[in-house]
Amino acid sequence: MLLNRAVLLASPAANTVFTTVLTRGPVARPEIARITGLSSAAVTKAAKPMIEAGYLEELTRAERTVEGAGRPAHPLAVCADREFFVGVKVTADELIGVVTDLRAQVRAAHRVPVTDRGVDQVVAGIAALVREVSAAYSGRTHHIGVSVSGDVDRAGGRVRYSPFLGWRDVPLAELVGRATGSTVTVENDVKALTVAEQWFGEGVGTDSFALATVGVGIGCGLVVNGRLVAGGYGVAGEIGHIPVAAGDGPACHCGGRGCVEAIASEEAIVTRARRAADDPHLDMAGAIDRAHGGDAAVRAVFAEAGQAIGLGLAAMVNLMGPERVVVSGEGLAAYDLFEEQIRAAFTAQAFGAAARCPLVVRPLPWEEWARGAAAVGIQSLFTA
């Protein structure tokens, strides 16, 4: 079964045809030719061995094309059940696992708490979670994607630094591989989510787009000219560390001043809300309650956070020019408290035509982050 995967990488044309059907299918051969620039003959030639190996199927329903008097089209589709993938998102408190099919559709999900953040304990937890979540797919999952916040070296399979876990230079791919017997890809969690959007979400069909996440941190994944931006020194997409209030803003944990994250991260909001409400025990849920209850001082804290996020998004769009921005993250629980300010600040600061870039707001539960990790696994197996 694994050997057959070679047909997907047999030639650049084969690879292009497969990823086109994977991300856009079902799609008819003439449309594949149009999208890829390949000849119809080349598309047909590339598709044949993939159909034989069970990766692609020709849909039997003879769809009618819109133009042309009922010429039957036989769109190609990926056989979703041909392979299954496990994705695991590691947070400081929980491990979230999913099994997806080849089209990155979630087929099973499971969560376990993290009680000890030590490397060995987390690796053992991941292995147990993988067994549990993939029980119904026994022997049919060969690859695991793991996503972690922080500085991750995907090519080397290492977590270089993860502040929330307190990890430095952990060879996570190797450790999880040994504990599970599967091959493993490790990626930064925001980049993994960006890959899922690039291949299976809002990014499909665009040359460039951005995904910004709002929550414990403020992060951003960027796709430019069809490829994820990795950063020459492993740093990219740090929208949280754009200094939108360098003059009079608060100090940031990064050493800078007036960063978006120093104003709009969950910790920053809670700190400022405690001061505003004069309540040192207030937590995020309490701050949201107070704001919803009409507390003007706490509402102003959320409004300032929204303004900082909107300015950060505008700075990013002015620099990168994405066709579309997805805004997501666990911080969206409070989205009604700062959406207006996000949009107003973005519109005021976006330069000229960049203001036309749509902000698509979408809550993503943790399972979607785990799906992102699985999507990185799919991508790493099926691109040359």
Add this chain to the structure above:
Amino acid sequence: MLLNRAVLLASPAANTVFTTVLTRGPVARPEIARITGLSSAAVTKAAKPMIEAGYLEELTRAERTVEGAGRPAHPLAVCADREFFVGVKVTADELIGVVTDLRAQVRAAHRVPVTDRGVDQVVAGIAALVREVSAAYSGRTHHIGVSVSGDVDRAGGRVRYSPFLGWRDVPLAELVGRATGSTVTVENDVKALTVAEQWFGEGVGTDSFALATVGVGIGCGLVVNGRLVAGGYGVAGEIGHIPVAAGDGPACHCGGRGCVEAIASEEAIVTRARRAADDPHLDMAGAIDRAHGGDAAVRAVFAEAGQAIGLGLAAMVNLMGPERVVVSGEGLAAYDLFEEQIRAAFTAQAFGAAARCPLVVRPLPWEEWARGAAAVGIQSLFTA
């Protein structure tokens, strides 16, 4: 002669080999194979018709390789004199023209003043400048690159909006083509300079780099994953409109607040220096003189400008992760007055390993900008 150019685009391999020699040559075939991933046989096969057509030459000096006991290497080089190009930079006051050879080396240069910014007058001025500067290359220049600040549609050959010229939607490529009988490429001036760096300067051998210009405006050209970032809505690289002092900063002409450009453009510096010196007639040269003379208030204006530029560079590097940043522009005349602040603010705000990104400071005279326009011409002719 023009027909022979087809050998450079005969196949993707031919094109890759030619651009490799063009940007890195002289370079031996095994090194070309290593850089491009092509087989040695493919390199040799691709090079042959280009040598026959006079685009490449095999250097006769038998260089000795470093390793290996004196195996002779025959590096390939581009025949610089095979074709010549004209580049024109249009400013509000002057037209600067150069002739370059195929390696983008400047062979002749000439300037003429702009006395009337009307489209017809500027087009006539460009045509006269082209005749003058290329007189010694009569009949040997077939392509003109023109660069203009503002919003330029390179593919359509149009200047959509140029504030300094007061132009909107001018089909400049067509107009200059008609006036000169040559084919014409039009590009934004900062992007053109970025192309010159990408192909023939600091960008050679990098996957991603940035060029920031400081002067009348604060601009930035970005190359990510080997390709210029154009922007989904035609806007990208607007480092001047990162709001580094959104809270307490000055209003910007773009409608935003606290933009880098509102603090550090030439106009912003002059405005603030006039106030600091209480002299409504001070100009940029006067402000520089006063600062050099020790006027603390005017020195502070330059220091604030430097800080804003450094923060903008850090925000850009945190987002994009370039391997290298070139800082240039006519504003470098005052560079000694703000270099310290640029570097300090950059270092304080760069996120983690991003602080390792070198800032390469380089004054570029206007002729270099014109060379950038010529480089765009070279690139547009020799890439598929």
